[in-house]
Amino acid sequence: MKKDYKVFVINPGSTSTKVAMFENEKKIFQTNVDHPVSELDKCQEIPDQLPLRLGTIKNALTDAGVSLDGIDAIATRSGSLAGLEGGVYSVNEKLLEDSFTNKYVKHPNSLGPTIAKKLQEEYGGEIFCVNPPDVDELCDYERVCGFHEFARVSRGHPLNHKENCIRYAQTQGKTYEEMNLIVCHLGGGVTVGAHQKGKMFCVNDGINGDGPMAPTRAGWLPATSLVKMCFSGDYAEKEIMDRITKKGGLIDHLGTADAREIVSRIKEGDKYAELIYNAFIWQIAKAVGGCAAAMKGEVDAIILTGGIAYDTYLTGHLKEYISWIAPVEDSPGELEMEGLASGAIRAMEGVEEIKVYTGIPVWSGFSCAPVFHGDKSSVRYY
DSSP, X not given: OOOOOEEEEEEEOSSEEEEEEEETXXXXXXXXXXXXXXXXXXXXXXXXXXXXXXXXHHHHHHHHTOOOTTOSEEEXXXXXXOOBOSSEEEOOHHHHHHHHTTSSOOOGGGGHHHHHHHHHHHHOOEEEEESOTTBOOOOHHHHBOSSTTOBOOOOSOHHHHHHHHHHHHHHTTSOGGGOEEEEEEESSSEEEEXXXXXXXXXXXXXXXXXXXXXXXXXXXXXXXXXXXXXTSSSSOHHHHHHHHHTSOTHHHHHSOOOHHHHHHHHHTTOHHHHHHHHHHHHHHHHHHHHHHHHTTTOOSEEXXXXXXXXXXXXXHHHHHHHXXXXXXXXXXXXXXXXXXXXXXXXXXXXXSOEEEOOSOOSOOSOTTOOOBTTBSOOOOOO
């Protein structure tokens, strides 16, 4: 007889933490726990936020009458880990150390494993980290840039990407590892990734200025024009970084990142809004075509996910460009909470191997690279 699993899920964000309770695949409770910005501002570093976040989460559960007694597992978002293969990881001491100390990236999701550990000490259960943001399965061709000092890195919403792939494959009576899929995550950031037989081997860096522009991110920019802007004396480094990562894209052109408002403006005859939004769709379509080429045209399906995938104006126009490649599956919204829970359940059922985090990046440079200026380890992350 199949065991029933009770899984608590933690997903920290900038000023809040999403938490949910699942009984098997059924979500029985979810809330967004807000952390007062005035209190967060008192914390000099992200690790200093731990007591505040843990306390407000426990208070929210008490107020909602939700008990963690008898939980089988805690599944958490994480971050600031060394590049690693996708999958389900047990939360060991090395993973706790790297995430809590923000070893690689500063982001509040890195507190997830430590929050989970504190709750485990009180309530028991296993702790799992599922497809963290640091998943790195890129092929070497995808890493190569026109400067030998640079290499592309993988930042492609792996949790939502992979959960959508797993679920779509199940509808086809197959496994994720048997299919070739393209996933378009269309949210505040946009990532378009090629998933070949269970590996996200090709995806744009949706944070640091790679790929299609997004509601708040610049995406591809003409390199020489950007260099001239940087050295013009008119902008500080932070101003330019903010425009690339927070204030570029749709909000830079149109003053809003809300797709619904933009579509409303288009319907009212705003030609500039129409130009920019249609260019946004065009850029997504080009990225899909690039992924299809990387898989030599052998694509089983294209999945549209993320909050903007609710917009039928975008999805309708996008399908006109890409539906000839493969069937297009609409999966609006995101499956992050569901992905964390189902990953933990697959691990406990023995359906998916539980991986061990070592802290050693899966990629540390091209083994065949020649010596540049006396330094073979010449790849830099500026």
